[in-house]
Amino acid sequence: VWDRDTRWLARLLARLHPADAADLLEQLSGDDFAACVDLLGGQLPTSIIIELRDEYREEAVEVLPDDAVAAVLGELDSDDVTTILEDLEETRRERILDELAPEDRASLEQGFAYEEETAGRLMQREYFAAPEFWTVGHTIDHAREHADDLPAEFFEVYVIDPAHKLKGQVPLATLLRTPRDINLSDIMEEVESDIRVEMDQEEAAYQFQKYSLASAPVTDDNGRLIGMLTVDDVVDVIQEENTEDLLALSGVNAADGSDTVLDSVKSRAPWLAVNLVTAFIASAIIAIFEGVLDQVVQLAILMPVVAALGGNAGSQGLAVAVRAIAEREMEGDAGRRAILRETLTGLANGVIFAIGVGIIAFAWFRSPELSLTISVAMFATFIWAGFSGIVVPLTLKRAGADPAVASSVFVLTLTDIMAFFSFLGLATLILV
Amino acid sequence: VWDRDTRWLARLLARLHPADAADLLEQLSGDDFAACVDLLGGQLPTSIIIELRDEYREEAVEVLPDDAVAAVLGELDSDDVTTILEDLEETRRERILDELAPEDRASLEQGFAYEEETAGRLMQREYFAAPEFWTVGHTIDHAREHADDLPAEFFEVYVIDPAHKLKGQVPLATLLRTPRDINLSDIMEEVESDIRVEMDQEEAAYQFQKYSLASAPVTDDNGRLIGMLTVDDVVDVIQEENTEDLLALSGVNAADGSDTVLDSVKSRAPWLAVNLVTAFIASAIIAIFEGVLDQVVQLAILMPVVAALGGNAGSQGLAVAVRAIAEREMEGDAGRRAILRETLTGLANGVIFAIGVGIIAFAWFRSPELSLTISVAMFATFIWAGFSGIVVPLTLKRAGADPAVASSVFVLTLTDIMAFFSFLGLATLILV
Numbered sequence: 001v002w003d004r005d006t007r008w009l010a011r012l013l014a015r016l017h018p019a020d021a022a023d024l025l026e027q028l029s030g031d032d033f034a035a036c037v038d039l040l041g042g043q044l045p046t047s048i049i050i051e052l053r054d055e056y057r058e059e060a061v062e063v064l065p066d067d068a069v070a071a072v073l074g075e076l077d078s079d080d081v082t083t084i085l086e087d088l089e090e091t092r093r094e095r096i097l098d099e100l101a102p103e104d105r106a107s108l109e110q111g112f113a114y115e116e117e118t119a120g121r122l123m124q125r126e127y128f129a130a131p132e133f134w135t136v137g138h139t140i141d142h143a144r145e146h147a148d149d150l151p152a153e154f155f156e157v158y159v160i161d162p163a164h165k166l167k168g169q170v171p172l173a174t175l176l177r178t179p180r181d182i183n184l185s186d187i188m189e190e191v192e193s194d195i196r197v198e199m200d201q202e203e204a205a206y207q208f209q210k211y212s213l214a215s216a217p218v219t220d221d222n223g224r225l226i227g228m229l230t231v232d233d234v235v236d237v238i239q240e241e242n243t244e245d246l247l248a249l250s251g252v253n254a255a256d257g258s259d260t261v262l263d264s265v266k267s268r269a270p271w272l273a274v275n276l277v278t279a280f281i282a283s284a285i286i287a288i289f290e291g292v293l294d295q296v297v298q299l300a301i302l303m304p305v306v307a308a309l310g311g312n313a314g315s316q317g318l319a320v321a322v323r324a325i326a327e328r329e330m331e332g333d334a335g336r337r338a339i340l341r342e343t344l345t346g347l348a349n350g351v352i353f354a355i356g357v358g359i360i361a362f363a364w365f366r367s368p369e370l371s372l373t374i375s376v377a378m379f380a381t382f383i384w385a386g387f388s389g390i391v392v393p394l395t396l397k398r399a400g401a402d403p404a405v406a407s408s409v410f411v412l413t414l415t416d417i418m419a420f421f422s423f424l425g426l427a428t429l430i431l432v
Numbered sequence: 433v434w435d436r437d438t439r440w441l442a443r444l445l446a447r448l449h450p451a452d453a454a455d456l457l458e459q460l461s462g463d464d465f466a467a468c469v470d471l472l473g474g475q476l477p478t479s480i481i482i483e484l485r486d487e488y489r490e491e492a493v494e495v496l497p498d499d500a501v502a503a504v505l506g507e508l509d510s511d512d513v514t515t516i517l518e519d520l521e522e523t524r525r526e527r528i529l530d531e532l533a534p535e536d537r538a539s540l541e542q543g544f545a546y547e548e549e550t551a552g553r554l555m556q557r558e559y560f561a562a563p564e565f566w567t568v569g570h571t572i573d574h575a576r577e578h579a580d581d582l583p584a585e586f587f588e589v590y591v592i593d594p595a596h597k598l599k600g601q602v603p604l605a606t607l608l609r610t611p612r613d614i615n616l617s618d619i620m621e622e623v624e625s626d627i628r629v630e631m632d633q634e635e636a637a638y639q640f641q642k643y644s645l646a647s648a649p650v651t652d653d654n655g656r657l658i659g660m661l662t663v664d665d666v667v668d669v670i671q672e673e674n675t676e677d678l679l680a681l682s683g684v685n686a687a688d689g690s691d692t693v694l695d696s697v698k699s700r701a702p703w704l705a706v707n708l709v710t711a712f713i714a715s716a717i718i719a720i721f722e723g724v725l726d727q728v729v730q731l732a733i734l735m736p737v738v739a740a741l742g743g744n745a746g747s748q749g750l751a752v753a754v755r756a757i758a759e760r761e762m763e764g765d766a767g768r769r770a771i772l773r774e775t776l777t778g779l780a781n782g783v784i785f786a787i788g789v790g791i792i793a794f795a796w797f798r799s800p801e802l803s804l805t806i807s808v809a810m811f812a813t814f815i816w817a818g819f820s821g822i823v824v825p826l827t828l829k830r831a832g833a834d835p836a837v838a839s840s841v842f843v844l845t846l847t848d849i850m851a852f853f854s855f856l857g858l859a860t861l862i863l864v
Contacts (some may be wrong), residue, residue, distance in 0.1 A: 017624045019642045027764060053761075140572075140608060147609035154605050155587050155646060172604035173586050176572060177579035192449045209671070210451045212664030214587060214646045231663050232644035238667065239641070242674040243755055249678065250751030251744060264777040265784075268748045272781060275744045276788055279737040286733045293732050300725050300732035301718045304848070305711040307736060312683060312707045316700045319682030323675055329485075332459060345696040349704060352697075356708055416736070 010040060013048060022051035037063045046072045050080045058087045066092070070099040077151060078110075079124040079233060085112065119204045120197035122237065123218045123227035126151035129158040130184055132167055137180030139170075151228070155214045158225055159188045166191060166217055166225045191217060195229060201237045206328070208234045245326055248404035249319060251275070271409060278413040282307075285417055289424035292432055298365050299427050302374055306423045309353060310381035310415040317342045317389025318411050322404045325397055339390050346386020354379040369430050377423035384418040385411075442472060445480060454483035469495045478504045482512045490519045498524070502531045509583060511556040511665060514543035551636045552629035554669065555650045555659035558583035561590040562616055564599055569612030571602075583660070587646045590657055591620045598623060598649055598657045623649060627661060633669045638760070640666045677758055680836035681751060683707070703841060710845040714739075717849055721856035724864055730797050731859050734806055738855045741785060742813035742847040749774045749821025750843050754836045757829055771822050778818020786811040801862050809855035816850040817843075 013021045025033060025048070037044060037060045049060055049072060061069060061084060069088075073081050073096070085093055097105050114120025128150050130139050139157060143150060156169045168188035178187050193207040193216045208216065208231060218227040247253075251271035286293070286303070293299055321338065324330050330338060358375035362368065392410045393403035445453045457465060457480070469476060469492045481492055481504060493501060493516060501520075505513050505528070517525055529537050546552025560582050562571050571589060575582060588601045600620035610619050625639040625648045640648065640663060650659040679685075683703035718725070718735070725731055753770065756762050762770060790807035794800065824842045825835035 017643070019624070019644075027766070143609045144611055150605065150609055152605075153603060153646075171585060172608060173582065173584075176604060176607070177575045177582055179576055192451070209664075209667055210455075211449070212451075212667075214585075214663055231646055231667070232641075235641055235644075235663075235667065235670065238670060239674075239759075242671075242678075243759075246674070246678050246681065246755055247751050249682070250747045252748045252751055261773055261776045261780055264752075264773065265780045268745070268777070269781055269784060271748070272741060272744060272785060273788075275741055276737075276785060276792075279740040280792060282740070283733050283737055286736070290729055290733065294729045297722055297726045300729075300735070301715050301722065303732070304718070304736060304739060304852075305708075305715055308711040308714070308844075308848070309704060309707055312704060313700070315682045316684045316703075319679050319684055320696075323678055327671075327675075334459070341693055341696065344693045345700070348693060348697045349701055352701060353704060353708060356705075360708075360712055412740075416740070420736075 009036070013040075014045065018045065018047035018051045021045075021048045022053075022056075026053060026056050034059060034063050044068075046076060050076065050083070057084070061087050066096050066099065070096050073100065077124045077126055079122060082112070082121060086116075114197055117201050118197065119195050119199045119201060119218050119229060120227070122201050122204070122233050123197070123229045124151065125227050127158060127217070127225070127228040128154055128156075129160045129164075129225055132159050132161065132183070132185040132188070134184050135180060136175055136178045136182050136184070136187070139175065139184060140180070153230065154228065155230075156217075157184070158217050158228075159184050160225055164224045166219050166223055169217065193217075195219070196221060197226060202241055204229060205234045205237045205241070209238070241326070244402075245322060245404040248402065248406075249322060249408050251408055274406075274409050278409060278416075281413065282416040282420055285420045286424065289420075289428060292424060292428045296370075296427065296431055298367070298370060299424060299431075302361060302370070303420065303423060305357060306374065306377050306381055307416050307419040309357070309378065310385045310419045311412050313346060313349060313382050314385035314389045314411040314415040315408065317345070317386055318393060318407055321390045321393045322407070325393060325403050330394065330397070335394055339387070339394070342386045342390040343383060344386075346383045346389075349386075350379040350382030353382060370427075373426045373430050374423065377419065377426055380422045381415060381419045385415045388414045441468070445472075445477065450477065450479035450483045453477075453480045454485075454488075458485060458488050466491060466495050476500075478508060482508065482515070489516070493519050498528050498531065502528050505532070509556045509558055510543055511554060514553060517544065518548075546629055549633050550629065551627050551631045551633060551650050551661060552659070554633050554636070554665050555629070555661045556583060557659050559590060559649070559657070559660040560586055560588075561592045561596075561657055564591050564593065564615070564617040564620070566616050567612060568607055568610045568614050568616070568619070571607065571616060572612070585662065586660065587662075588649075589616070590623075590649050590660075591616050592657055596656045598651050598655055601649065625649075627651070628653060629658060634673055636661060637666045637669045637673070641670070673758070676834075677754060677836040680834065680838075681754060681840050683840055706838075706841050710841060710848075713845065714848040714852060717852045718856065721852075721860060724856060724860045728802075728859065728863055730799070730802060731856060731863075734793060734802070735852065735855060737789060738806060738809050738813055739848050739851040741789070741810065742817045742851045743844050745778060745781060745814050746817035746821045746843040746847040747840065749777070749818050750825060750839055753822045753825045754839070757825060757835050762826065762829070767826055771819070771826070774818045774822040775815060776818075778815045778821075781818075782811040782814030785814065802859075805858045805862050806855065809851065809858055812854045813847060813851045817847045820846045 016024065025036065028036060033056065044060070044064070049057060052060060073084065088096065097109065110125065128143065130142070156171050157175060158166060159168045159170060161167055169191050170184055170188050174187055192211045193213060195204045195207060195216050195218050197218055197220055207213070213231065215228055215230045217225050218229055220226055251268070253267040253270060321330070321342070324338065354375040357378045358371045361374045362371040388411050393407045396407055397403040448456065457468065460468060465488065476492070476496070481489060484492060505516065520528065529541065542557065543553065560575065562574070588603050589607060590598060591600045591602060593599055601623050602616055602620050606619055624643045625645060627636045627639060627648050627650050629650055629652055639645070645663065647660055647662045649657050650661055652658055683700070685699040685702060753762070753774070756770065786807040789810045790803045793806045794803040820843050824846070825839045828839055829835040
């Protein structure tokens with residue numbers, strides 16, 4: 001396959017759907033992939049490049065010559081162009097932009113005027129807008145005459161006034177079933193979403209979900225239409241945010257497809273370092289009770305059971321809370337109700353597992369005092385775990401931080417401290 | 433507000449977008465919500481009911497009288513009808529279906545012929561299909577004449593042959609910009625997705641993401657068109673699957689918005705019970721080394737540090753692996769490369785944190801032997817954590833199980849056992 005048969009490869013890729021072709025290329029190892037892109041050069045279809053996963057796309061753009069990249073940019077919708085320009089180093093980006101015609105250049109640079117992770121960065125500047133007084137017939141005729149100026153894909157016609165302010169929208173399905181002589185103003189619907197250019201992409205994604213949208217207009221602060229967001233870009237945002245939450249909960253910094261060992265270490269070592277400190281804090285708690293540990297060695301054997309179960313209960317509550325916050329189910333009164341519910345859940349599970357642990361410990365060591373100690377400690381730790389599993393993320397949220405990041409370390413440290421303190425403290429009272 | 437002013441309430445809700453009205457109702461406490469639905473009765477707009485979150489919708493349908501529910505069903509697209517019928521108990525479902533006209537009834541029951549969580553359950557049976565030989569003009573005229581039979585929202589016209597087999601699709605945007613006399617067969621594109629009725633909804637959602645779709649046709653095994661999936665339903669599936677993964681990783685069984693303490697206990701106690709068993713297995717490992725623990729109490733103080741850091745490293749690798757599997761980045765060769773990468777990451781972090789832990793332990797206890805013991809144990813545990821964090825989910829996946837469920841408990845147990853065994857085992861060799 002790798003005997004440099006460029007034409008065979010180009011033909012193979014052309015036969016596949018771009019997404020499938022991209023999948024195929026991604027299955028190659030790093031070096032083979034670069035060699036392959038290098039070989040194809042300008043022949044690698046643009047549509048495949050944009051389908052590649054982030055890290056592969058960056059690699060491909062790196063390998064391709066400037067003029068090939070410039071040619072690629074000319075063919076794409078503006079949101080895809082922004083994506084590729086983001087991958088480039090600044091000097092190279094300037095060089096490539098210089099190769100383009102001035103008017104293209106100006107429009108491409110516009111996308112960069114908006115901050116990262118905003119609706120402005122995500123949107124495309126191509127859309128189909130029409131004034132209120134146009135009829136259905138006129139709108140369709142206009143679309144036929146200016147077929148080339150329309151975006152490749154769109155689901156609504158946006159209705160604007162002379163000042164370019166957004167008045168409403170007409171879904172294409174509505175346009176299709178309406179007689180030619182009806183005015184757009186008679187069939188247009190209100191735009192339910194309210195997405196501004198500078199809005200966080202997460203907020204825009206939330207509106208897409210809430211109103212079940214396939215696309216939505218993007219306006220500036222004066223209500224003027226300046227772009228369009230489509231659901232495929234929004235789905236990517238939703239996936240990204242979900243991945244961030246899941247990884248953050250396990251103490252991994254947002255990895256952008258970390259494919260090397262160095263990337264992995266960089267994204268994980270910081271939280272392990274924090275954990276190193278908190279683990280020694282928990283050790284310091286144990287050290288306070290060195291005396292009783294020295295006398296009753298069984299305490300050292302059972303101690304991790306209390307910590308493990310308490311930590312597990314805390315993580316469960318935390319995961320539920322982080323999810324509920326992400327889906328905006330924790331606003332207003334719901335937050336207070338959740339704290340009560342989680343604490344009561346801790347209490348209920350505490351009763352169940354205090355009894356369970358007590359029985360097993362008694363069966364093992366035949367000491368009613370030891371059994372009582374671990375039961376009471378288990379019970380206290382569960383209630384505490386339930387409470388901190390919800391209060392920590394809610395507090396982080398209220399402080400304006402991401403509730404998924406860092407809360408795991410906090411909750412586990414809090415439950416560890418409670419577990420060791422209550423178990424060894426009680427042991428000092430009961431057993432010595 | 434709660435002075436039973438039905439008309440005021442009905443007017444308020446009618447003024448809001450259904451999704452916003454549903455949000456408002458959800459902010460009420462359980463009893464107020466039921467009272468409110470009861471009060472409104474048949475006046476509660478259908479569009480609001482379908483926007484309510486699962487548990488509220490079930491509650492609402494429970495409170496409403498049969499004829500109100502039957503009326504609701506008549507107004508909705510078939511996928512929404514299926515959602516509501518799913519909420520009902522079987523006897524009541526039968527009774528409500530009996531109230532409907534026989535032809536409605538038959539079509540409603542069809543949705544139930546497909547299994548839960550398949551594309552068939554999720555799809556709607558309304559779509560717009562046209563034969564190949566129709567022109568653009570004829571298609572638009574047909575849509576105008578049969579405006580009422582078309583689905584409320586659609587983005588493509590599906591092209592079928594006389595046997596109702598799917599031949600291709602024409603996006604509405606393409607239809608709009610094409611002159612009236614062109615045949616559909618000249619502008620239709622190939623359907624890239626291949627979604628069958630009995631396909632798992634997760635697989636269908638994957639195709640939506642891969643091909644950036646807004647809607648897609650659903651076919652039976654003979655390639656005949658029988659329904660349509662739209663992206664808003666798919667986004668809900670994506671969110672559901674993400675939530676399941678995140679909760680499963682923390683040992684919470686798929687909670688359907690568990691709002692009561694009993695629900696919470698039910699969804700969490702099973703994994704805590706498993707953890708109870710595994711925690712005592714780890715204790716048994718410690719018990720083997722009772723002798724050395726009795727002699728050197730510092731071991732009991734430092735033991736949890738090794739377990740906590742090792743567990744954290746394992747969880748990090750696990751989260752990355754579960755995410756990568758969900759996004760299908762672990763197929764073929766990629767899996768083997770990931771195992772190597774994770775083990776090497778464990779080795780690299782192992783070196784860093786073995787040194788860190790060793791230095792802190794030495795500063796605290798001034799014993800080079802103890803410091804050496806904890807360093808070597810930490811190093812071994814990290815490598816083991818990296819390895820098991822990836823191998824456990826991959827093995828579960830290969831065995832056909834969900835890699836997110838249960839893997840957390842396995843990985844933590846494996847790292848605990850390794851931590852205690854290596855630390856106390858080495859201590860026996862070096863310190864005694």
